[in-house]
Amino acid sequence: MLSLIVFLPLAAAVVLGAARALPDAVSRWTWLGVTVAELALVAVLVAGYDTPPDGGLAWEERLRWIPSVGSSYHVGVDGLSLPLVALTAVVFCACAVHALKDARRPRAQAALFLFLQSTCLGLFVAQDLILFFVFFDLSIVGMYFVIAGWGHGGAARSALKFFLYTFLGSLALLVGFIGLYLAADPHTFDIPELVAAAPLADDAVAGAWVLGAILLGLAVKTPTVPFHTWLPPAHTDAPAIGSAVLAGILLKMGTYGFVRIAMPALPDAWQAWAWVVLTVGVVSVLYGALVALAQTDVKRMIAYTSVNHMGYVLVAVGAAGVVADGAQEARELAVTGAVTQMVSHGLITSALFLLAGVLHDRVGSYAMADFGGLAAPAPRYAGLFAVGAFASLGLPAFSGFVAEFQIFAGSIGATWFAVLAVPGILLTAALFLRAYQRLFTGPTAGRAEGFPDLRTHELLPVGGLLLLSLLIGVVPWPLLDLIAPAAETVVGLVSR
Amino acid sequence: MHKEPLALLPEICLLVGAVTTLLAGSFLPRERQWGARLVATAALVAAGITAAVALADPARTVYGGTFAVDTATGAVRLVVAAATLLVIGLGVDELAGTRRESETYALLLLGALGATVMGSTTDLLVLAVAFLLGSIPLYGLVGMLRSPGAAEAALKTYLLGALFGILLLLGTTVLYGLGGATAYAGLATGLEGAPVAALAVGLLGVLAGLVFKAGGVPGHFWVPDAAQAAGTPAAAFLTTVPKVGALVAVFRLVDVLPGSADWPLLVAVLAAVTMTLGNLAAFAQSDVRRLLGWSTVSQVGYLLLPVAVAGRTGEALPALLFYLGAYAVTNLAAFAVVAAVPDRRGLEESRGLATASPWLAGALVVALLGLVGTPPTAVFVGKLTVFTAAWDGGLAWLVVVAAANTVASLFYYLRWLAPVFRRPEEDAGDGGTRPFAAVAAVLAAACILGLGLAAGAVLPLLDGPLAR
Numbered sequence: 012m013l014s015l016i017v018f019l020p021l022a023a024a025v026v027l028g029a030a031r032a033l034p035d036a037v038s039r040w041t042w043l044g045v046t047v048a049e050l051a052l053v054a055v056l057v058a059g060y061d062t063p064p065d066g067g068l069a070w071e072e073r074l075r076w077i078p079s080v081g082s083s084y085h086v087g088v089d090g091l092s093l094p095l096v097a098l099t100a101v102v103f104c105a106c107a108v109h110a111l112k113d114a115r116r117p118r119a120q121a122a123l124f125l126f127l128q129s130t131c132l133g134l135f136v137a138q139d140l141i142l143f144f145v146f147f148d149l150s151i152v153g154m155y156f157v158i159a160g161w162g163h164g165g166a167a168r169s170a171l172k173f174f175l176y177t178f179l180g181s182l183a184l185l186v187g188f189i190g191l192y193l194a195a196d197p198h199t200f201d202i203p204e205l206v207a208a209a210p211l212a213d214d215a216v217a218g219a220w221v222l223g224a225i226l227l228g229l230a231v232k233t234p235t236v237p238f239h240t241w242l243p244p245a246h247t248d249a250p251a252i253g254s255a256v257l258a259g260i261l262l263k264m265g266t267y268g269f270v271r272i273a274m275p276a277l278p279d280a281w282q283a284w285a286w287v288v289l290t291v292g293v294v295s296v297l298y299g300a301l302v303a304l305a306q307t308d309v310k311r312m313i314a315y316t317s318v319n320h321m322g323y324v325l326v327a328v329g330a331a332g333v334v335a336d337g338a339q340e341a342r343e344l345a346v347t348g349a350v351t352q353m354v355s356h357g358l359i360t361s362a363l364f365l366l367a368g369v370l371h372d373r374v375g376s377y378a379m380a381d382f383g384g385l386a387a388p389a390p391r392y393a394g395l396f397a398v399g400a401f402a403s404l405g406l407p408a409f410s411g412f413v414a415e416f417q418i419f420a421g422s423i424g425a426t427w428f429a430v431l432a433v434p435g436i437l438l439t440a441a442l443f444l445r446a447y448q449r450l451f452t453g454p455t456a457g458r459a460e461g462f463p464d465l466r467t468h469e470l471l472p473v474g475g476l477l478l479l480s481l482l483i484g485v486v487p488w489p490l491l492d493l494i495a496p497a498a499e500t501v502v503g504l505v506s507r
Numbered sequence: 508m509h510k511e512p513l514a515l516l517p518e519i520c521l522l523v524g525a526v527t528t529l530l531a532g533s534f535l536p537r538e539r540q541w542g543a544r545l546v547a548t549a550a551l552v553a554a555g556i557t558a559a560v561a562l563a564d565p566a567r568t569v570y571g572g573t574f575a576v577d578t579a580t581g582a583v584r585l586v587v588a589a590a591t592l593l594v595i596g597l598g599v600d601e602l603a604g605t606r607r608e609s610e611t612y613a614l615l616l617l618g619a620l621g622a623t624v625m626g627s628t629t630d631l632l633v634l635a636v637a638f639l640l641g642s643i644p645l646y647g648l649v650g651m652l653r654s655p656g657a658a659e660a661a662l663k664t665y666l667l668g669a670l671f672g673i674l675l676l677l678g679t680t681v682l683y684g685l686g687g688a689t690a691y692a693g694l695a696t697g698l699e700g701a702p703v704a705a706l707a708v709g710l711l712g713v714l715a716g717l718v719f720k721a722g723g724v725p726g727h728f729w730v731p732d733a734a735q736a737a738g739t740p741a742a743a744f745l746t747t748v749p750k751v752g753a754l755v756a757v758f759r760l761v762d763v764l765p766g767s768a769d770w771p772l773l774v775a776v777l778a779a780v781t782m783t784l785g786n787l788a789a790f791a792q793s794d795v796r797r798l799l800g801w802s803t804v805s806q807v808g809y810l811l812l813p814v815a816v817a818g819r820t821g822e823a824l825p826a827l828l829f830y831l832g833a834y835a836v837t838n839l840a841a842f843a844v845v846a847a848v849p850d851r852r853g854l855e856e857s858r859g860l861a862t863a864s865p866w867l868a869g870a871l872v873v874a875l876l877g878l879v880g881t882p883p884t885a886v887f888v889g890k891l892t893v894f895t896a897a898w899d900g901g902l903a904w905l906v907v908v909a910a911a912n913t914v915a916s917l918f919y920y921l922r923w924l925a926p927v928f929r930r931p932e933e934d935a936g937d938g939g940t941r942p943f944a945a946v947a948a949v950l951a952a953a954c955i956l957g958l959g960l961a962a963g964a965v966l967p968l969l970d971g972p973l974a975r
Contacts, residue, residue, distance in 0.1 A: 031865070077963035079825070079970065080892060141891070145882035152881060155921075160928055167925055171918075178879075178917050182910040189895050189906065 013070050013086045016052050016096070017133045020045055020103075024125035027118055035117045039110065042121035046104040049128070053100040060093060060493070066500035068138065068203070069093075081192065081199040082141040086133075090497025091270050091350055094490060095135045095263055098357045101479065102259040103128045105472030106252035109365055112468055113252075115161060123160070124252070127153040131260045135267065140188040140200040143272070147184065147232075150261055151177045154253065161250040163371065169244040176241035177231055184228025184268075190221035191276060206275040209507060218280035225273050226288070233265030235295045235325055239318045246314035247377070251368020254310065258317050259361035263353045266324045270346065274328060275504040282505065285332030286428075292325030293432045300438035304445070310367045310377045312446055313360065316403060319435055320356045323418050324349045326432050330422035332505050339502065341424025346498035347491060348417025354490065355410035355480060362476040363399045366392070369469055374458040379446060382462075384455035389464040393451045395473050400443040402480050405436055410483035413491075511569045514576045517554040517561065517584045518623055524550020525616035532609020543609035544595065544602075547616055551592045554619075558584035566974040572690040573630035575759070578971025582828040583626035583755050590747050590835045591619045593947060597843040598740025600941035607651055614644040614651075615744055622752030625720070629759060629975055631679040631689040631713065637756075638675055638716055641749055642668045648741040649733045656736035664729040671719035671726050678712020681705060692975045695763040706768045713760060714773075720753035722746065723781040723807035731788070734800025739849070739944075742796055743842035746803040747835050754810050758827055762817045762973060774815040775905050782808025782912045789919045793854050795845055798919060799838070802878060805916060806834055809909055812893045816900025825969040826896040830889030832965075833877075833958055837886050840874035840951035847944035854923055859931025864940050868927050870952035875920040877955045880913055885958035892966070 023045045027038055056070065063069050068087030076084040088096060106124060113120065130153055134146035151174060159170035192198050194210035194217065211218035231238045246254045269288075274281050281288075299318030306312035327349035331342040369392065370377055386393035402409035415436065422429035450459075465473075483490055512519070524547055532543040558581055566577035594615060602608045621641025628634050646668065650661030683689050685705055686697030698706060719726030734742045761770050785805025792798035813827040844867055851857050861868035877884035890913070894906045958965065 075963060077888065077966060079963065079966040080895065082963075141882075145887075148882050148887075152876060156928070159925060171921055171925070174921060175914065175917060179911075179914045182913055185891070186894070186906055186910050189891070189898055190903075192895065193899055 012056065013072055013088065013136050016049060016056065017086070017129055017136060019052070020049060020125040020132070021129035024122040024129065027122040027125065030118075033118055038118040038121045042125060043104075043107040043111065045125060046100070046107040046128070050100045050104050053097050056088070057093065057097055060088070062090065062493075062496045066497070077141070080141070081197070081201070082139055083201060084142060085138040085201055086136040086142070087138050088136055090494045091267070091501070092135045094350060094354045094493060095267060096132060098263070098354050099128065099131045099135065099260050101476070102255060102357060102361045105361065105365070105476055106255055108468055108472045110252055112466070120161060123153060123156055124256070127157065127256060131264075134264055138202045140191065140202060140205070140272070143202070144181065144185055144188060147264060148181050150264065151181060154257060154261060157253040157256075158245060158249045161253060162248040163250070164248045165244070166248040169248040173241050173245040176238070180228040180231025180238070182228075183224045183231070187221050187224030187228060190217070190224065194221070202272065202276070206504060209276065209278055211277060212279050212507075215279065215283065218277055219284065222273060222277045222280035222284060225268070225277070229265040229268040229273065230291070231265070232268070233262060233321045233325070234318065235291050235321065236298045236318065239295070239299070242318065243311045243314045246364070247308065247310050251365050251371070254364040254368065255361040258314070258364055259357040262317060262321060263357060266321060266349070266353055269324075269328045270350065270501055274332065274501055278505045278507045281332045285329045288325055289329030289333060289426070289428060292322050292329050293428070295319065295322030295325060296432040296435035297438070300435045300442065304438060304442040307379050308377045309370060309379060309446065309450070310364070312442065313363050313367055316439060316442070317356070317360055319439060320352065320360070322435065323415060323432065324352050326422050326429050327352070327418040330425040330429050331502055333426045333428075336506060338425045339506075341421045342502045343421070343495065343498050344417050345421025345425060346501055347494050348414050348421055350494045350498065351410065351487075351490065352414035352418060355414045355483065358476045358480045359399060359402045359409070359411060362473045363403060365469070365473050366396050366399060369465065373462060376458060379449045381457045382450050382459045383457055384451065384453045385459045385462055386451040387455045388459060388462045391465045391470060395465065395470070395477065396451065397447060398477050399473070400447055402477060404440040404443045408481065408484045410480040410487070413484055413487045509569050509571060514561070514564070514569045515574070516557040517588070518620060520550050520554040520557060521616050521620040521623070524553070525613045525620065528609055528616060529613040532613070535609070537604060537606070540604065540608040543612055544599070547612035548592065548595060550616060551588050551595070551619070555585060555588035555592075558588060566972050568629055568692075568974050572692050572975070573628060573633045575627055575629045575974035577974040578969060579755055579759070579824060579828060579973060580627040582832065582969055583751055584623050586751050586832045586835050587619050587622050587748055590751070590839060591615055591744065593836070593839045593843070593951060594740050594744045594747070596947040597743060597839065597846045597944045598738070599943040601739055601846060601849070611648065611651060611740070614647050618644040618648065618744065619748055622748045625752035626755035628756070629691040631682060634713070634756060635676055635679055637752070638672055638720065641720060641752060642672065645745050645749065648745060649737045651741060652736070652738045654736065660729065660732040660736040663732055667719060667726065667729050671716045674712045675716025678709045678714070678716070681709030681712060685709060691759065691763045695975065699765050701765070701767070703767050706764075710764065710768060710770060710773075714757065717753045717757045717760070718777065720749045721757070721807050721810075722750060722804055723811065724777060724784055724804070727781070727785070727804045730804055731797050731800035734803070735794055735797040739796075739842060739846040742800070743839055743846070746800060746842075747838050750803070750807060750810070751831050751835060754807070754814060754827065754831060758814050758817050758824065759973065761814060763975065771815050771819070771900075771902070774811055775902055778808045778811035778815055779905060779908045780808075781805065781811065782909060786912050786915045786919075789916070792919070794852055795854060795857070795923060796852070798854070798923065799841055799845070802916065802919070803838060805912065806838070806878070808912070809890065809893060810834065812897040812902070812905060812909060815902055815905065816897055819900040820896050822892065822896040822899060824973065825966055826889070826892035828969045829962070829966055830886070830893050833885030833889040833955075836951050836954045836958065837874055837877040837884065840870060840948055840955060841878065843944050843948035843951055844871045844874065847940050847948055849941065850939075855926055857923060858926040858929050860927045862931050864945070866949055867940065867945055870948040871927060872924060873952040873955050875924055879917050879920055883959045884955050885962070888959055888962040
């Protein structure tokens, strides 16, 4: 079942890539059809999911792959990965709808995004470090071609920067994985086996180095200060749907790595160095928000809010490791909040990037100064942007509030230090309101005059994503019930 | 003396093939030189089949302990035969009907023979012979094109080859004097307690000769020139096949040295310098062949990683052999693309390749990302096993250096890939593609992916003892 979900888009991508004579319309609708089918398959997955006992995996599959290096094709889902798998299916489906009117090489674009979807799904279900790494690297390759092939402005340069930076991260990750592999006895790349064995528990120095390599790799991907510099140019020059996938899904690979690999497999090192993660998280929250506040380019601003939002995740996972015993419930709350934040940020930021892309599609600019009073010519656009902005700044009734509330309640319950990140929320509110005023209120001016309002294929994906965010904000328990047992397991593992 | 001619059947196939090719070529009119090609191909296929059959034999040495028949030998034979076949495949379009067609095939076969003997021998004297057998055809191949650039490259290769050949002989002499034997089995016992300084001199000499063949620092100067100026099949051959033999030969040699000389550190430093220099030099290149030439230098650096931990971890030999095979097919795939579009020699001229021939562009993406070591290509598994072996052998710092170098290498491979997907210029004429080379490129690209995905089946086969 999981293999079908992972490889169905890849198979479709191969077919689309090989069929050169395919009419554009057929490629677009095939793409949409496959993503809808994926959505249906994931819905079946979610419906049939029962929290497995003892922190185990559901829908598990394991096949021999490279036994001589202790690596197997091992996939499975639990409460940490299933929400992200579902998020992936949703965001890619939204992108397929958004691209229905895109005229630039639709066949190749569809093939590339389907390939990318396979790598993202594969990463979230991988239970083997090599498998994880394979999908991690391939997602970088796919995104490079998305930015370089469909981007605008200095796309080639941004794509190169993105590739080099994240590839550096992925190799650091590989080095860390090899360290884990060699430390385990018998040598293995299997994640559940490594988690059970917790190698390097009694070797603080080697543990610190291996954790350092893995943290570096994940920090580049997340991204956190000071490894975030690839993110703004990549987002600015990427096409709208590329940005949506990059922010919505690819960034989650980094944060997912923390809860899937770094925390459970290296509990002692994590406890010893959690204060670093926490500090980096706090700095990312504040720095990301402050820099976002200073932006004059809408897309760059949203990109920096991603740094801020991913910072909250780091605060939560850092706080979960700072204290080894006690405050068990608070730390579980923090980790649950971190995973919720991944889902919530994926939904909201994807929607915002799709909205920002509309600006460029219409008039070729993201500069706030070029617009003013957009609300009059484009009321639907203004309305949806307002909803997205409020959701992103953490207004109650949206998923962001649920996530950030849990993160802060849990983190501050574990350590007072997390309080320092709270001003980040205020800053985010300020920057979104300021941007909204500049773009939408006042008399219609500059390029906003005669700005066409959203069309159906733009309205539907954004509306759908924000509706999901609203749904999670109003009825959070189904999602939280899914995540909480897995968060409990992670906190239990990291407290060993 | 343990005489067993049948154990050398693959080598005999290559030798007979080379002679027959040359004779056939001499008597065939120029438009019917394909007969010589057929003979050469048949010889390589026969060598491959006999090598595959011989894999089942137990590990042993023949002819008085001068020639090992073991897993490593089998792997070298197979990789060399397959790589040479691929070289002929990608070169057919360029060579067919030229004045030196059959001579080129004969030289390719002789070079292949030199590489297999080099990778299989366990005796310093035979090693010296293999060095000459492998080098002299190379000089001819480099200069075959008769252009000024080719002449310069041939002279450079020849002079460096002569110098490093002398160093090899000098090292052999010193080691013989110290150990009282030239066979590795004798050296292993004879060198114990030998003065460290003299041992180091001997080792450095032999190592210098082998590093010249492999194209690593300090014997790398000929590689970029030869790769740029020689004909494409010759360039593809000399950046691939000699490395296979030379690196296995280094592995066999250092494996018998006593621990008193700190050879792992020496090899590790050579590896680090080679990969760094190769990568840095590749940065500024604008000619794709020269860029590939430097990239092969950096690859030797990665290939030296498992050599540096020879004997210290059981994973070193399978890692080296797998990486060699993966590297050979990946490098040849890149050269096959170059051979298929001979008019696109500069990085900028690759512009619009994706539009003109998407299959070739796809093969190039697979080949270049393969050279970087992106999963799921073969070199990724190679790098993974090599890094693991090096770390396991206590060279974690070298793994970090190699990882950093891998990131750096991505930069210049992307410099080549980026224009491929750009829109072609309006007035740019399509230089046309060569059919055989294009098929070879796509085939090799498929092999890269296949070998990467089926690594689990291949790796256990490479895990066998070294015969001494």
